[in-house]
Amino acid sequence: MSGSGMSLWRYAALRIVQSLPLILGIIVINFLLINLAPGDPVTALIGEFPAPAEYIETVREQFGLDQSLGMRMLTYIGNILQGELGFSFNYRVPVLELVLGRLGRTLVLMITTIVFATAVGLGLGIMAAKWKDSPLDKLAVGFATVGYSIPVFWSGQLLILLFAVRLGWLPSSGLRSTRIAYEGFALYGDMARHMILPVLALSLRYIALTTRLTRSSLIETLNSDYVVAARTRGIPATRILWNHGLRAAATPIITIIGYHFTFIVAGSALVETVFGWPGVGRLMYESIGARDYPTLLGILLMVSIAVIIVNLITDIVYAFIDPRIKYD
Amino acid sequence: MTELHRIAYYFRRKHFAMFGLILVLALVTVAILAPQIAPNDPHAVSRARFLSPGEDARYPLGTDNLGRCVLSGVIYGARVSLFVGLAAAATSTFIGILIGSLSGYFGGKTDAFLMRFTELFMTIPRFVLALIVVAFFGSGLDRLILVIGVLSWPGAARLVRSEFLSHRNLPYVDSGRVSGMSHLRLIFVEILPNIIPPVIVVATLDVATAILLEASLGFFGLGDPNLRSWGGMLSQAQSHIRSAWWMSVFPGSAIAVTVLGFNLVGDGLNEAANPRMQIEGGST
Amino acid sequence: MSSTPHTQTEMNPQARPEPILDIQNLITEIRVPGRSLRPVEIERLVVPRGQVVGIVGESGSGKSMTAYSILNLFPTAAARIHSGSILLDGVDMVTARENERVRIRGDKVGMVFQDYAMSFNPVISIGKQLMEQLLTHGRHENAKAKVLSVLNEVGLSAEVFSRYPHELSGGMLQRVGIASALVCDPPLIVADEPTTALDVTVQAQILELLKRIQQERNLSILLITHDLGIVAEICDLVYVMYVGQIVEHGTVHKIFKSPAHPYTQGLLQGASSVQSVGTHEIRVAIQGSIPGLTEIPSGCRFHDRCPYTMDICRTQEPGFYEVNGLQAACWLHDPEHSHG
Numbered sequence: 001m002s003g004s005g006m007s008l009w010r011y012a013a014l015r016i017v018q019s020l021p022l023i024l025g026i027i028v029i030n031f032l033l034i035n036l037a038p039g040d041p042v043t044a045l046i047g048e049f050p051a052p053a054e055y056i057e058t059v060r061e062q063f064g065l066d067q068s069l070g071m072r073m074l075t076y077i078g079n080i081l082q083g084e085l086g087f088s089f090n091y092r093v094p095v096l097e098l099v100l101g102r103l104g105r106t107l108v109l110m111i112t113t114i115v116f117a118t119a120v121g122l123g124l125g126i127m128a129a130k131w132k133d134s135p136l137d138k139l140a141v142g143f144a145t146v147g148y149s150i151p152v153f154w155s156g157q158l159l160i161l162l163f164a165v166r167l168g169w170l171p172s173s174g175l176r177s178t179r180i181a182y183e184g185f186a187l188y189g190d191m192a193r194h195m196i197l198p199v200l201a202l203s204l205r206y207i208a209l210t211t212r213l214t215r216s217s218l219i220e221t222l223n224s225d226y227v228v229a230a231r232t233r234g235i236p237a238t239r240i241l242w243n244h245g246l247r248a249a250a251t252p253i254i255t256i257i258g259y260h261f262t263f264i265v266a267g268s269a270l271v272e273t274v275f276g277w278p279g280v281g282r283l284m285y286e287s288i289g290a291r292d293y294p295t296l297l298g299i300l301l302m303v304s305i306a307v308i309i310v311n312l313i314t315d316i317v318y319a320f321i322d323p324r325i326k327y328d
Numbered sequence: 329m330t331e332l333h334r335i336a337y338y339f340r341r342k343h344f345a346m347f348g349l350i351l352v353l354a355l356v357t358v359a360i361l362a363p364q365i366a367p368n369d370p371h372a373v374s375r376a377r378f379l380s381p382g383e384d385a386r387y388p389l390g391t392d393n394l395g396r397c398v399l400s401g402v403i404y405g406a407r408v409s410l411f412v413g414l415a416a417a418a419t420s421t422f423i424g425i426l427i428g429s430l431s432g433y434f435g436g437k438t439d440a441f442l443m444r445f446t447e448l449f450m451t452i453p454r455f456v457l458a459l460i461v462v463a464f465f466g467s468g469l470d471r472l473i474l475v476i477g478v479l480s481w482p483g484a485a486r487l488v489r490s491e492f493l494s495h496r497n498l499p500y501v502d503s504g505r506v507s508g509m510s511h512l513r514l515i516f517v518e519i520l521p522n523i524i525p526p527v528i529v530v531a532t533l534d535v536a537t538a539i540l541l542e543a544s545l546g547f548f549g550l551g552d553p554n555l556r557s558w559g560g561m562l563s564q565a566q567s568h569i570r571s572a573w574w575m576s577v578f579p580g581s582a583i584a585v586t587v588l589g590f591n592l593v594g595d596g597l598n599e600a601a602n603p604r605m606q607i608e609g610g611s612t
Numbered sequence: 613m614s615s616t617p618h619t620q621t622e623m624n625p626q627a628r629p630e631p632i633l634d635i636q637n638l639i640t641e642i643r644v645p646g647r648s649l650r651p652v653e654i655e656r657l658v659v660p661r662g663q664v665v666g667i668v669g670e671s672g673s674g675k676s677m678t679a680y681s682i683l684n685l686f687p688t689a690a691a692r693i694h695s696g697s698i699l700l701d702g703v704d705m706v707t708a709r710e711n712e713r714v715r716i717r718g719d720k721v722g723m724v725f726q727d728y729a730m731s732f733n734p735v736i737s738i739g740k741q742l743m744e745q746l747l748t749h750g751r752h753e754n755a756k757a758k759v760l761s762v763l764n765e766v767g768l769s770a771e772v773f774s775r776y777p778h779e780l781s782g783g784m785l786q787r788v789g790i791a792s793a794l795v796c797d798p799p800l801i802v803a804d805e806p807t808t809a810l811d812v813t814v815q816a817q818i819l820e821l822l823k824r825i826q827q828e829r830n831l832s833i834l835l836i837t838h839d840l841g842i843v844a845e846i847c848d849l850v851y852v853m854y855v856g857q858i859v860e861h862g863t864v865h866k867i868f869k870s871p872a873h874p875y876t877q878g879l880l881q882g883a884s885s886v887q888s889v890g891t892h893e894i895r896v897a898i899q900g901s902i903p904g905l906t907e908i909p910s911g912c913r914f915h916d917r918c919p920y921t922m923d924i925c926r927t928q929e930p931g932f933y934e935v936n937g938l939q940a941a942c943w944l945h946d947p948e949h950s951h952g
Contacts, residue, residue, distance in 0.1 A: 150580075154562060165573070
């Protein structure tokens with residue numbers, strides 16, 4: 001029973017080792033950005049703030065700015081690996097603390113979106129594939145094609161125009177109401193109300209993508225030889241759809257969640273800006289306005305590493321779902 | 329030529345692809361003829377601020393917070409979006425062809441190294457990096473094109489690589505190799521012309537993504553400050569969303585229609601060039 | 613065994629039991645834009661219980677479509693049964709409701725494919741797929757033990773239960789294919805070119821396996837093949853098919869000894885000419901090639917390739933004539949037209 005290929009654990013370990021150079025590459029890119037930026041690298045490390053001379057001196061020393069480029073890079077990598085991402089003068093807190101403090105709100109938005117969009121897209125995709133070429137299918141495909149072409153920030157604005165300005169049903173911005181101080185359970189309800197529009201705006205593109213991919217992979221699977229063979233064995237069509245079809249559809253859905261993770265990062269930055277949602281994305285927008293470079297670079301680094309981790313998990317989940325992958 | 333005929337036939341048959349093509353051609357026309365069709369100077373501020381559509385015949389789609397004509401902004405914005413989209417996609421396709429062909433043609437260690445490099449670029453959150461680069465280096469049109477192009481090549485590179493991998497051991501390449509052709513000649517003169525159709529598909533879809541990325545940067549206030557762009561207009565609309573809906577609706581529709589047009593053409597080309605994948609395209 | 617209570621077997625055990633499969637006047641059509649093609653037009657085809665019946669013909673003769681017709685299940689939505697009856701163990705697969713047909717498929721008839729590699733879901737283990745079949749047919753008791761025993765029966769170890777399709781060789785996968793056909797203990801197996809895609813040495817093993825299982829279980833097998841060598845080795849009866857129609861049938865012994873239809877004669881000449889080199893491929897010693905479904909000739913479908921064509925062959929379809937214990941659809945054997 002030992003099997004001819006690698007075990008899942010060994011595969012996971014291998015993928016983790018393979019990810020390390022990527023993390024190093026990301027750090028090097030950050031370093032190059034700082035040093036290629038016009039003007040003194042100190043500006044990139046501090047931001048455009050009138051920092052006290054002693055602090056500038058400390059930064060110069062800490063990042064080894066008087067040393068050769070090679071040494072500087074090693075120093076920089078060392079600093080990053082110790083979690084030293086610099087200090088935000090705009091907010092007067094260390095960058096790491098600043099970003100981690102906002103991370104929760106962004107994650108809530110992203111995770112809700114992923115769950116909601118996957119459920120809706122999966123449902124639409126299944127219906128479209130099951131009744132292929134029906135009016136329902138054409139509607140779903142049309143929706144998916146248009147939905148995929150609409151920028152998230154504009155769908156956000158349209159939702160505000162419709163549900164907040166025109167109908168007055170939902171709040172258009174912020175994390176919670178400022179006029180009434182809700183407490184306990186009501187506070188969560190209030191926050192949920194504030195989340196509806198951002199989540200809808202962010203979901204549109206993912207629903208579109210999930211619908212398209214679920215539909216196409218289901219259609220492909222349901223026409224595949226092994227499905228025909230399963231039907232000759234008397235497996236009922238509905239069972240084939242749920243057991244074989246959805247197993248095949250799982251792959252593209254994981255692809256969307258995993259490999260398109262960078263897009264949801266960009267999307268949430270834009271949506272947070274539209275809806276004044278005080279997460280990491282909004283922080284980026286504010287930091288651009290304030291020329292707060294350490295914060296921006298810190299976000300880039302942390303998001304990049306998050307992407308690597310998500311890709312890693314995606315690969316492992318893939319290998320778990322599809323036994324063929326480990327043996328390649 | 330036969331390939332062209334096949335694609336033309338396909339486009340006539342598939343209405344969605346034809347529709348996309350018409351959208352794209354119409355947009356290109358609008359962009360070229362912008363000075364002739366725009367009713368006003370897109371940058372001219374006036375005292376007629378926040379005019380709603382139809383309120384003043386001189387401003388059919390109303391005016392913004394500075395009294396600028398929204399319609400003229402949308403028309404001139406087509407120039408920015410199309411120019412950045414096409415030029416950035418050309419840049420990314422060029423880099424993609426370069427890296428993908430070397431990787432696929434030589435294989436082995438070259439391939440392994442270049443693919444790790446590509447993976448690195450796929451990992452970096454493009455939007456965040458683009459923001460930072462533009463924030464550091466400024467947001468002229470040339471820099472926007474360069475940034476978007478340089479950050480968007482991995483898709484094209486991976487496609488070109490896989491095409492080269494399937495071509496490099498075909499008889500015509502082998503015979504070229506035996507007859508002493510140089511690697512450069514084999515790559516660019518012998519193999520490359522054969523893989524143009526799929527590359528055009530990726531390039532077309534890349535135009536759509538580049539336009540979206542440019543608009544997103546514009547929305548973050550990082551567009552070319554001297555030009556009116558759709559993303560920039562939406563950024564201004566954001567502050568006046570409760571009072572001036574037209575500042576958001578028209579430029580936003582322009583982005584959506586443009587991106588839709590290129591996506592439909594890309595999907596159509598994809599299905600035409602690759603009938604096996606018809607299921608994949610999905611848009612019928 | 614039988615699902616209907618009024619079969620001859622139960623009413624009168626002494627009588628010869630009804631055949632496991634009885635196809636009558638079957639027409640299968642494929643609808644393409646503007647027209648309908650008929651890949652199968654079979655007047656009568658019978659598989660008696662406990663016997664191995666072969667269908668031979670070149671590729672394009674409609675053999676595989678016949679196999680799918682028996683299950684009334686087609687790989688493409690464009691194909692369907694136009695008319696006729698297919699009595700499978702007493703149930704007409706043409707008129708039965710779909711949910712009844714689903715119950716019969718895999719339970720009363722097992723199917724073995726040529727593309728063994730494509731007949732299993734690549735991401736589900738072999739054991740799970742065989743279990744799924746047993747369970748959907750309501751056989752919950754000792755399901756796992758049953759799967760293991762049938763794997764053993766086809767010569768595979770219990771280890772295969774937890775393996776995935778890509779981990780098995782072609783020969784092993786085809787054994788799994790046979791196991792899946794057998795797992796519900798059906799009285800009939802339809803095997804569509806079961807050995808064609810395999811290496812020559814493996815072909816012999818699979819054929820041996822089919823033969824052994826047939827004898828041990830007293831199975832009925834409908835074997836579809838283009839390989840006359842396989843027919844000679846395993847079949848009791850044989851139907852020769854040409855462009856969707858049966859042109860000759862009878863016992864294997866008689867057909868090989870004195871074929872009555874010119875097409876069969878041609879097939880056998882082709883086969884014997886290559887038997888010496890070790891393969892059993894049909895090298896048709898007949899001029900021309902098999903016509904497509906869009907260009908079916910009038911009259912006898914074989915007339916433009918036949919060395920004995922007469923005027924009537926071009927205009928009228930022949931009926932069956934008995935010749936030395938064989939049934940052949942050929943005007944040569946019509947007393948009025950034969951030249952003697």
